[in-house]
Amino acid sequence: MIKSTGTTQLTLLPQAPQADRTIRPVRPAAPQQTSPQRRSSLWYCLTLPALDTLPPHQQEDCLDQLAQLSQAFSSAISLHPQALVFEIRSGLNYFGGAESLHAKYQQEVEQLLTRLASNYGVSAEQLAFNFAACPTIEGSLLLARGNGNTLVYRKENLHSALGQLPIESLQVKPEPQRRLINMGIRHLGDLWRLPPAGLRRRFGSDFLELINKALGKAPEPIKNYLPPPAFVHSYELPYEVENLSLLRPVVDEMIAQLCDFLRHRELCASSIKLTLIHEQREATPLEVGLRQASRSQQHLMLLIDTHIENLQIPAPVTALHLEVIQFDAFMSHSESLLVGVDKEANNTGDPAAASLEQFMERLQARLGGDPIKGLNSIEEHCPEYASETVRPGENATASATPKNPRPLWLLDEPLRLSLRRGSLYHRQAITLLSGPERIEARWWSGSEVCRDYYVARETGGSRLWIYREREGDRHWYLHGYFA
Amino acid sequence: MANAPTIETAIDQLLESNRSLWRGCNRDRLDSEGITTGFALLDEALPERGWPPQGVIEVLSKQPGIGELQLFVPLMRELIASGHWILWIAPPYSPYAPGLAQAGIDLRRILVVGQVEATEDSPKKSTRGIPANEALWSMEKALQIQHCGLVMAWRDALPQRQLRRLQLAAMTGKTLGVLFMRKNSEHSPSSMRLKIEALKHGAEELTAIVVLKAKGRFHPKTVHVQLTGARP
Known part of the structure; x- marks a missing residue:
């Protein structure tokens, strides 16, 4: 006590x-x-x-x-x-x-x-x-x-x-x-x-x-404590609903209330949770994370639709419960995700860019995480570091490309090639076409790269990017396909 | 019979004025204009003198690396130049940025779906792959985006019903989808079906592109194209 x-x-x-x-x-x-x-x-x-x-x-x-x-x-x-x-x-x-x-x-x-x-x-x-x-x-x-x-x-x-x-x-x-x-x-x-x-x-x-x-001789301005915003809303359905598409008007109404709430407080929601409550079964929670905080009813509804679309429910729904997990300050000019490239397109109201952004939002809602990536090329000798994935729209301006040929596919893990009676094998026999291109890099990192790269052709017609290690056992590896 | 040709031309004109009428014998004349493939020989063989502007193209190849991407590089360049996007959905390997840049593709217009970031510490560690059904869902939704550009996906095979869905999505979105597949699917509803095979023609390396199916053409045709011409 x-x-x-x-x-x-x-x-x-x-x-x-x-x-x-x-x-x-x-x-x-x-x-x-x-x-x-x-x-x-x-x-x-x-x-x-x-x-x-x-x-x-x-x-x-x-x-x-x-x-x-x-x-x-x-x-x-x-x-x-x-x-x-x-x-x-x-x-x-x-x-x-x-x-x-x-x-x-x-x-x-x-x-x-x-x-x-x-x-x-x-x-x-x-x-x-x-x-x-x-x-x-x-x-x-x-x-x-x-x-x-x-x-x-x-x-x-x-x-x-x-x-x-x-x-x-x-x-x-x-x-x-x-x-x-x-x-x-x-x-x-x-x-x-x-x-x-x-x-x-x-x-x-x-x-x-x-x-x-x-002593009360000088004014004391105070900063009033404001409780953090909270939005919790429940709706008891008058009858049990098994067909999820029938829930749509109810959810729509709840989202409308949420958007009103957000508008009055100059807020946005960046994460909301809709729970479907069943009788005698555990409730089904739907967590909707937004790429970009929003208070647009249409937008939130679209995301919830994406979730409901292929949802399996264990029992009929008896009630709905809507809650905001994360609020965010409202920005009247939210930046486009595809910044830079897309600025002019957005200004002119390019429908493709707008719906592409919506697509990305839905994709994230469905798959979770950051499923969509852009590509960026880096000026780097070591091949596996020369390409990186970035957030869409964050690509740097084009950097100089190497003079020697580079494949379109790169294997995440170089594949060791076998040697049979003096000739290289992947799935079929390999003949070297051009090379070597000597790449030595990252000697400072402990995992030094010392390789001779060749362009090769498999009997079946695939063009490969292979290399031979210049140290150790001098094994051959497949690193990419020219595709 | 001096006026016989004029009657034929008259019939021709009459038939051509009716756009819903399709004539098998006159397959080289299709009203809609395709997007050039960048390979003159291939353009010649296709009914629309290029890729169809919308729909799904199936590309069959037994193994990776025989030029299946090279075939679409000119198309990607073309679409990017006209302000479209290239979506790669769950690619089997990492698209390699320097290689794409060498091919003249603007990386800023490329979006890769379903690839987890390779971190600075372990560039090799990257777990790819969103579930197969999610990849299909992504492709369908991407194809439905109006004038999105090109959507590419990789599958071993697809049942006819799913192919039909994708084709329908591509038609509504007026988008082009490319499905790289290993197995041939009979009676597919897609706009075009190609098969890529590598050939060795003496010292020259050629790629045989078999047009198995194309709207407006009814028997397969094989074209030999040098895809890797510019390469050393």
């Missing part, structure tokens, strides 16, 4: 303004004092001081989960390093006061963190937490990092509440920290007595800004 580090009750600090204290305000705060009734916001802060001992992705995930949990308590949530702040004043009436909100929240946070600790395989101490609430964001962060478990309702009390905190809780860099200590400043309260102009000169305007923000 994860416990908070301090007492579980929020200690309410004295509410009465201590007017007699000899505070030299950083700036005359007259306007605020004249309107004490103004409802200011109240920020609740949760810090996890030992969170930085976790790997970054777990930190991110942990804060994300906490933020999602906090959405039940507040609509304005902002994430900070190892901390999370949200506004609670607007919800105090609903939750019946800060204490009951705190009790409820603390219980849920403890449950979540216990679960996360076992998920991540970390000790409970690493996810220990602290909390505080006060009218400013920076203030609540400072309070939570300091003693924790503090509640300050009014801005006027911030001076005294923050003043008690040790100077370390500001978490400034070691050098300014040392200077602060040397100046004899042990608590934040000591800072209140110093002239702001002097503080700015010594520690920079960022430092002063931080203090002003904490």
Whole structure:
């Protein structure tokens, strides 16, 4: 069980303004004092001081989960390093006061963190937490990092509440920290007595800004936490469907909703999953990965059709479930895959290029992976490295071709030729036509290539590209066909 | 009988004005114009004076390397020049880029389907092959793309029903498909069926191309072509 580090009750600090204290305000705060009734916001802060001992992705995930949990308590949530702040004043009436909100929240946070600790395989101490609430964001962060478990309702009390905190809780860099200590400043309260102009000169305007923000004297712009988009949609069919083509209108409707969702959020889907649910049988999942993120209904439908086309289902379909696995930002001018070559063709609306791209998309949806490749020729002596497959459209401009003949087919693995009574055999006897062409390359790579290449003719008429190794056993190999 | 030839010409004209009428005796005159094969002798032997502009061509050869690709190199060049694409579906070996570049083929217009990338560390390791039925599906879909260009695939043999599907796809897409096969399939619905055989004619190397079937021709004809003429 994860416990908070301090007492579980929020200690309410004295509410009465201590007017007699000899505070030299950083700036005359007259306007605020004249309107004490103004409802200011109240920020609740949760810090996890030992969170930085976790790997970054777990930190991110942990804060994300906490933020999602906090959405039940507040609509304005902002994430900070190892901390999370949200506004609670607007919800105090609903939750019946800060204490009951705190009790409820603390219980849920403890449950979540216990679960996360076992998920991540970390000790409970690493996810220990602290909390505080006060009218400013920076203030609540400072309070939570300091003693924790503090509640300050009014801005006027911030001076005294923050003043008690040790100077370390500001978490400034070691050098300014040392200077602060040397100046004899042990608590934040000591800072209140110093002239702001002097503080700015010594520690920079960022430092002063931080203090002003904490005291509610400077505006605190916040970046609201936005939950990641999610699209999950289910449809119960009124009757069991065995003929998959009857599902099409339903799927079409679901995809239309998905596309609306994507359009409203300026998003694209790059991977979607449609699950066909059967009675008493395991559901059939259809995962559709897109070459290029899209939000076109027609396009997505086409891909799903490709999948459904030759799908075997174990039982009639009773329900459908559509989910987006991967979102992508929407680009209004998505680049064509066949860039370069095809630019002019696309602009003029060449139907062949457009449908070719669609074909590639369908092919990928059906076969998975990257089934379609372009070819590229490289200026390289070693024959097997002189040709490479690239993504379509990424071919380099034509490089110089070798002067000696090169075959149209290359074997992936050179085939050893046999020698029978002094003549070479593949399937039939081989006679050399031309050569040798000596190729020596890759001496640096450990697998040195020292070969004499010949063009040869098999009795049956095939033209072969064969080579003899110049080292070792001097075997003959077949490396290509002129075809 | 001075006016007899004029009557014949009149009948000729009458028959030719009806395009749905096909006359077996007059096989060299077909309305549609084919794409030149790049080999004058072969052009001469084909009813459309070249490759059919659409449909499936079956090419039979017993072994690889006897010039089956050379035969289509001029066609590939021609199609690429007019902005089309060449699709290689599940080729049996790696198409070799330097060789293709030497043959004057623009590599940027070539797409290979169903070949897994050979990595820098192990250029030899490349697992090819998408399942046979997927290759056929790919070919059918590729042929259906309007004016895609040339789609090539390799099979040992194909049942008639699947050949018919491919032929139909090629006709709808107005695309040319080439199927390299080992075994002859009787009564195939494809537009053209060729057989390639190597010959040794003295010092000269020739390739015999037997036109087994072509729309508009009804008995086989053999042409001897020097495919590898430019080669040393």
